[in-house]
Amino acid sequence: xxxxxxxxxxxxxxxxxxxxxxxxxxxxxxxxxxxxxxxxxxxxxxxxxxxxxxxxxxxxxxxxxxxxxxxxxxxxxxxxxxxxxxxxxxxxxxxxxxxxxxxxxxxxxxxxxxxxxxxxxxxxxxxxxxxxxxxxxxxxxxxxxxxxxxxxxxxxx
Amino acid sequence: xxxxxxxxxxxxxxxxxxxxxxxxxxxxxxxxxxxxxxxxxxxxxxxxxxxxxxxxxxxxxxxxxxxxxxxxxxxxxxxxxxxxxxxxxxxxxxxxxxxxxxxxxxxxxxxxxxxxxxxxxxxxxxxxxxxxxxxxxxxxxxxxxxxxxxxxxxxxx
DNA sequence: ACTATATTGTAAATTGCCTTACAGTAAATG
DNA sequence: CATTTACTGTAAGGCAATTTACAATATAGT
Numbered sequence: 001x002x003x004x005x006x007x008x009x010x011x012x013x014x015x016x017x018x019x020x021x022x023x024x025x026x027x028x029x030x031x032x033x034x035x036x037x038x039x040x041x042x043x044x045x046x047x048x049x050x051x052x053x054x055x056x057x058x059x060x061x062x063x064x065x066x067x068x069x070x071x072x073x074x075x076x077x078x079x080x081x082x083x084x085x086x087x088x089x090x091x092x093x094x095x096x097x098x099x100x101x102x103x104x105x106x107x108x109x110x111x112x113x114x115x116x117x118x119x120x121x122x123x124x125x126x127x128x129x130x131x132x133x134x135x136x137x138x139x140x141x142x143x144x145x146x147x148x149x150x151x152x153x154x155x156x157x
Numbered sequence: 158x159x160x161x162x163x164x165x166x167x168x169x170x171x172x173x174x175x176x177x178x179x180x181x182x183x184x185x186x187x188x189x190x191x192x193x194x195x196x197x198x199x200x201x202x203x204x205x206x207x208x209x210x211x212x213x214x215x216x217x218x219x220x221x222x223x224x225x226x227x228x229x230x231x232x233x234x235x236x237x238x239x240x241x242x243x244x245x246x247x248x249x250x251x252x253x254x255x256x257x258x259x260x261x262x263x264x265x266x267x268x269x270x271x272x273x274x275x276x277x278x279x280x281x282x283x284x285x286x287x288x289x290x291x292x293x294x295x296x297x298x299x300x301x302x303x304x305x306x307x308x309x310x311x312x313x314x
Numbered sequence: 315a316c317t318a319t320a321t322t323g324t325a326a327a328t329t330g331c332c333t334t335a336c337a338g339t340a341a342a343t344g
Numbered sequence: 345c346a347t348t349t350a351c352t353g354t355a356a357g358g359c360a361a362t363t364t365a366c367a368a369t370a371t372a373g374t
Binding site for chain 2: 016017020021023024025026027028029030031032033034035036037056057059060062063072074108109110111113114117121124125128130131132133134135139140142143144145146147148149150151153154155
């Protein structure tokens with residue numbers, strides 16, 4: 001056989017991917033590993049990935065509406081409604097109706113979620129320590145800057 | 158009211174997040190936007206995200222086993238089996254039994270998938286052009302390097 | 315005001331992925 | 345060899361997220 005490939009299709013395929021594809025794959029794989037690592041860490045608290053991600057965004061921005069959460073978490077509005085249902089039953093969040101718009105719920109953390117916070121803080125910091133090991137401060141700043149540019153470039157045009 | 162927050166829980170929550178949290182959120186949001194942009198682009202080909210991701214990995218590495226694909230795509234082996242079922246029925250991939258291990262299927266692209274390839278190439282390149290606009294070559298190289306370090310750091314310890 | 319259009323969240327049915335358990339095969343151990 | 349242990353893929357049932365359709369409310373256009 002003339003090549004290491006078994007047929008034409010395989011040969012064309014292997015030549016197909018570019019450096020840019022590989023960059024995107026690498027990004028995907030890194031965030032996948034991050035999500036998995038966090039999943040393992042929050043299992044002990046009885047939270048699913050969607051639940052802790054929702055809490056994390058609510059830690060950052062209290063009072064988000066369900067539609068805003070859906071956009072941030074890459075879920076549909078209907079799915080977020082269900083997730084908030086569960087978090088509400090767990091006593092971790094509370095829906096409050098907005099004053100100026102009676103269609104929307106603003107989602108706020110409950111004290112029980114705040115109690116969970118320091119424990120999640122410890123887990124997260126341990127993960128970050130691993131993630132950033134051996135990376136110089138200036139390199140990390142440059143990384144963030146490039147990342148921000150990429151995100152801006154992809155803004156909803 | 159003394160602060161802009163409505164209660165103590167909100168105030169504590171807003172102070173909770175660190176720069177490192179924000180870095181991870183930014184990473185998640187970028188890859189989310191990337192996935193959504195690709196999703197929109199491949200809708201015309203009738204492929205779901207899982208299907209085109211599987212094809213992309215098979216473009217890179219023909220003959221991957223289902224277990225290998227599961228690891229790369231962050232899916233379970235059972236799920237990959239179903240996805241490959243669908244891709245096989247679409248005539249895009251083919252299962253071949255491995256010579257040395259009768260337990261495994263090696264998954265290979267079919268000519269139909271190769272026909273799809275140039276069209277996906279065009280879509281992907283357009284997205285990359287947007288993504289990388291205004292980023293200098295050396296900055297991109299540094300970015301990749303830091304990314305690789307992070308991925309290595311998070312390797313399955 | 316009145317109407318048309320858009321937005322927010324919900325309900326029901328569907329789809330996709332996961333979990334668990336298992337059969338078939340391979341590799342390791344005695 | 346024989347037996348045990350590990351690995352690969354499949355089947356069945358359950359759960360989470362989506363799709364579609366809708367009610368309630370808000371906004372824009374006339």
